[in-house]
Amino acid sequence: MVNQLSWKVGGQQGEGIDSTGEIFAKALNRMGYYLYSYRHFSSRIKGGHTNNKIRVSTNEIRTVTNDLDLLVAFDQETIDINAHELNDNGLILADAKFKPSKSEDIVASLVSIPFTEIATELGTSLMKNMVAIGASSAVLGLDISIYKEVIEETFLKKGQPIVDKNMGAIRAGYEFLTKEASEQANKLHIKEADGKKRMFMIGNDAIALGALAAGSRFMPAYPITPASEIMEYLIEKLPEFGGTVIQTEDEIAAVTMAIGANYAGVRAFTASAGPGLSLMMESIGLSGMTETPLVVIDTQRGGPSTGLPTKQEQSDLMQMIYGTHGEIPKIVLAPSTAEEAFYDTIQAFNLAEEYQCPVILLSDLQLSLSKQTVEKFDHSKININRGKLKMDESLPALENKDYFKRYELTKDGISPRVFPGTKNGIHHVTGVEHDETGKPSEAAENRKHQMEKRLRKLNNVTQRFDKPIHFSLHDEEADVLLIGFNSTRGAIEEAIAELREDGIKTNHAHIRLLHPFPTKVLQPIIDRSKRVVVVENNGTGQHANVIKMNVGALEKIESILKYDGNPFLPNDLYTKVKELFLVGNLQRF
Secondary structure (H helix, E strand, O other): OEOEEEEEEEEEOOOOHHHHHHHHHHHHHHHOOEEEEEEEOOOOOOOOEEEEEEEEEOOOOOOOOOOEEEEEEOOHHHHHHHHHHEEEEEEEEEEOOOOOOOOOOOOOEEEEEOHHHHHHHHOOHHHHHHHHHHHHHHHHOOOHHHHHHHHHHHHHHHOHHHHHHHHHHHHHHHHHHHHHOOOHHHOOOEOOOOOOOOEEEEHHHHHHHHHHHOOOOEEEEOOOOOOHHHHHHHHHHHHHHOOEEEEOOOHHHHHHHHHHHHHHOOOEEEEEOHHHHHHHHHHHHHHHHHOOOEEEEEEEOEOOOOOEOOOOOOOOHHHHHHOOOOOOOOEEEOOOOHHHHHHHHHHHHHHHHHHOOEEEEEEEHHHHHOEEEEOOOOHHHOOOOOOOEOOHHHOOOOOOOOOOOOOOOOOOOOOOEOOOOOOOOOOOOOOOOEOOOOOEOOOHHHHHHHHHHHHHHHHHOHHHOOOOEEEEOOOOOEEEEEEEOHHHHHHHHHHHHHHHHOOOOEEEEEEOEEEOOOHHHHHHHHHOEEEEEEEEOOOOOHHHHHHHHHHOOOOOEEEEEOOOOOOOOHHHHHHHHHHHHHHOOOEEO
16 A cells, blocks of 8 residues: 555646545545646637646645656546656556557556546446546545545535435446456555645635635735636635625736725735736835835736746746835735735735835745645634724824825834724825825925835835744755745655655755845855755746845855746755756756
C-alpha cells in the first residue's frame, strides 16, 4: 500500500473533466485524505485539451508532484501529452478506442475500459466519467460507497433516478476493472486516511471567505481569469449578509466604485488580474493621495497583454509595488496557501483602514485556482480594526468656517478619518495636493509636509506581522537559502527535503510581506547563508531584484526562473538547485 499517489484525468474541455475530478476529490477529502489539485485548461469555453491532476496523501501537502500514478484518458491526446509523467508502476485507464503512447520511454501499463460503451448501456454516454471514477476506485482499493453522498449532492435536484444511474455507472466501472484487470487493481492501493473533517477549496474561495469575515459587504468587479471565482462566490454569498456584488463595465469603474464605497464607510474591494490591474493604476494612486482605504486582489497570470490567461506566472510584482505614477504608501501581501489567503485577506482590510492606503493582496493562478485541503479556520484569530475612525461624539465643534483636519500632520503619518455626514467632520477631498483640511494647495512647504506625512505611514508596518517571512531553519549556516513567494512554497519545501538528504545544507525563506520590504527580518537570514537562490515564475527575476534593492548581497543572490506557463514541481526544482549548486550558473526553465 502507498501513502500517497497522483491521479490525473484528461480529455476535451466541455466533456466533464472538471466534474470528474471534483467528485473524485470531494469523496476522498471527506475520508480524511489531504489533497492538492492543479488544472491545465485552455482559454476557451469548449474544446482543446484539459486535465486535472490531483495528488492524494495521508500527510499534509502543498503542491502536485512531477510523476503520475494513474492516468484516466478520455481521448488519445491525453495519453500522448501526459503519459510521460507516469512512473514505472503507473497505470493508464483509457476508453477502449485509444492506444498506448508511441514513445518508447513510456513503461506504464494501459488498461482498456469501454467507458463510453458501459455508460451508454446504462442510459447515456455522459456518465463515462462516473465509470472512470469507479475504475479508479478499484485501482486505489476504495469502497465506492464513499461517493454516494457526493453524488446525491450533485444530482439529487435532477431526481433520484439520476442519482441511481450515476452510482450504477461508478459500480459498473469498479466491477469491470476488478474483473478484467485484477492484477493491476492491486498495485496502487492507498493507505487508510485519518477520517478527520477538513475543508477543500481553491485559494479564490478562501479569499472570498476572508473578505466576508473581514466585514466587506460590497464588491464591484469585472470578470477575468483567474480572479472571477472570487466574484462568483460572493454573488451567491454576499446577499445573505446584506451585501452585494456589482459587475461593472470595466476595471476602472470597479476600482473607483470600491474607493467611493470605502470613503462612505463600507468595507469594499475589487479583484482582477494583470490586465485589469494595469487599468486600475491611476485610481490606486487616487486612493493613496486621498488616503482612502482600498483593498485590491491581483491574481497573477501569464502576460503581457492577454498573454496566457489560464497559465501560471508571477510577473506582476514590480507593477504592484511601483506601478502607480508618483509616490504613495502602499502595502503588498503575498499568501502562500489557501489558509493564509483567508487570514491575509482579513489582514488586508484592517491594514487598509489602519494606514489609510491601498493594500494589494497578491496571488497567482496556482494558488487561486488549485483546490487544496485546508484546516478549519480559527475564528478567534479574526479581529476587525478600523484605525483612526472618529465618530460624532469624539469630534470637537467647528467654529465659524473651520473645517475638520482630515489630513492633519501627525507623528505617525496617519490622520483622523470620518465618514461623510459626520457632525463636525466636514472637509474637502481631492486628488490634487491639499492642505490639512483637504483644500487644494500647491505651496511648496505644504507639499513637503503632506508628502512626508503620507510616506512615514509605513514605518512600522513590518512590526504588525508575527511572520512577515516564513523561515524554515534546518541548518544554522546554510549552503543554500531558497527564497520564494506565493504558490512556490510547496515545491520549495519538498525540494529542500531531497537536497538535505544529499547533504546540501538548505534553509527556506518565503516572503509574505512584499512591500514595505521586511529588510531587518531577511538580512540576518541572508547573512548566515553561503548562497541565496530566488525561485520565481517570471523571466526577469523581479523578486530577486527587489531583494537586492532592499538587502544587497548581490554576490550571493542567484535565480531560478520559470516562465513557460507551468508551475514549479518539486523534482524539477531539486534538479535545478543541485545543478546551480554544482555549476553556479543562472538557471532558466
